[in-house]
Amino acid sequence: DxxxxxxxxxxxxxxxxxxxxxxxxxxxxxxxxxxxxxLPSQGxxxxxxxxxxxxNNRMASLAIAEDRKSSTLILHRATLRDAAVYYxxxxxxxxxxxxxxxxxxxxxTL
Amino acid sequence: xxxxxQTPKFQVLKTGQSMTLQCAQDMNHEYMSxxxxxxxxxxxxxxxxxxxxxxxxxxxxxxxNVSRSTTEDFPLRLLSAAPSxxxxxxxxxxxxxxxxxxxxxxxxxxx
Numbered sequence: 001d002x003x004x005x006x007x008x009x010x011x012x013x014x015x016x017x018x019x020x021x022x023x024x025x026x027x028x029x030x031x032x033x034x035x036x037x038x039l040p041s042q043g044x045x046x047x048x049x050x051x052x053x054x055x056n057n058r059m060a061s062l063a064i065a066e067d068r069k070s071s072t073l074i075l076h077r078a079t080l081r082d083a084a085v086y087y088x089x090x091x092x093x094x095x096x097x098x099x100x101x102x103x104x105x106x107x108x109t110l
Numbered sequence: 111x112x113x114x115x116q117t118p119k120f121q122v123l124k125t126g127q128s129m130t131l132q133c134a135q136d137m138n139h140e141y142m143s144x145x146x147x148x149x150x151x152x153x154x155x156x157x158x159x160x161x162x163x164x165x166x167x168x169x170x171x172x173x174x175n176v177s178r179s180t181t182e183d184f185p186l187r188l189l190s191a192a193p194s195x196x197x198x199x200x201x202x203x204x205x206x207x208x209x210x211x212x213x214x215x216x217x218x219x220x221x
Contacts, residue, residue, distance in 0.1 A: 034209070043114075043200045043212030044153065087152065096141040096160070096206050097168070100152030 004088045009105040012078045020073040020104055022088030027068050032091045034098070035062065035073050037084040044087065044100075047073065083108045112136050116201050116213035123191040123220045131186040131216050133201030139211075141204045142184040143168070144176065146197040147215075153200060159184055160206070191220045 005023040012018040024033065035047040048055055048062045050071075055062040061074040075082055087103040117132045135142065143158035145168075155168030159178040173195060175187040184203075188195060198217050204210040 036210075041215075043202075043215050044210075045212065046209035049209065096204055096210070097143070097155060097158060098153075098202075098210060099155070099169075100145075102150075102152050 004090060004101055006086075006088055006101060006104045008102070009107065011107045011109065012075075014079060014108055014110050015077050018075040018078045018082070018106065018108075020075075020086050020088075020106065021070065022072070023070045024088070024090055025069045027090055028092070030092055033062065033064060033068075033071050034089045034091050035060070036087045036089065036098070036100075037082075038087070038103070039081075039084045047086070049091070078106075078108045080108050080110075082106065114201055114203050114211050114213040116199075116216050118216060119214065120217050121219070123188070123218065125191060125193060125220060127191050128187070128189050129191065131188075131199055131201075131218075133184045133186065133213060134182050135184075135201075135203040135211070136182065137203060137205075137211065138181060139203040139205050140181070141206055141210075142178065143202050143210075144174070144184070144186045145200045145202065146170065146195075147200060148197050156186065156199075188218075193220045196220045 034049040036044040038044045050062045063072045085103040114135045140161045144156040145153035147153045154170050157176040159165045198215045201213045202210045
């Protein structure tokens, strides 16, 4: 599976936007970019995914670089409940396996 | 709609004991999988199944067995528990190519 690189940790103030970066320079044409997050003491939960175009849903936005070698998860207004570990994962179109890295631990402060 | 249900939530085993971690989903998903998560690390895939009667090994399968006799259930068996299997175990399910849903986890301690 292609590898992703994320910063170990990031901090944000509450009510401010957060941009979580992910590098995936070895991405292939059939890889979807998935984001999951894991709140403390819980299982991971799906956030968003995309292939080539930017995507929006009720939780977040996903901005994908034109060459697809990087992407950014955008939380428009961080809240304390968004404090979690965020995982960027490449998922081959026909496969359902998820390969987790160590993710980015997001801290949100008042 | 319960989603993915794991039991038990907590378990303490003695070295050499066996046990089964249960996982059930009510979303008629074809794909189910088991992961383990050690402190400070991401999840690692143990075994997975793409449908009833079909299972395959993931990244860290040694010491674990699985079976998939129904679409709903995907139990994980530890045949002879070892301290190295102390971890938090997560079960997940999805339709093929769709987002995965995870259970709340089973925290296992082997002493």
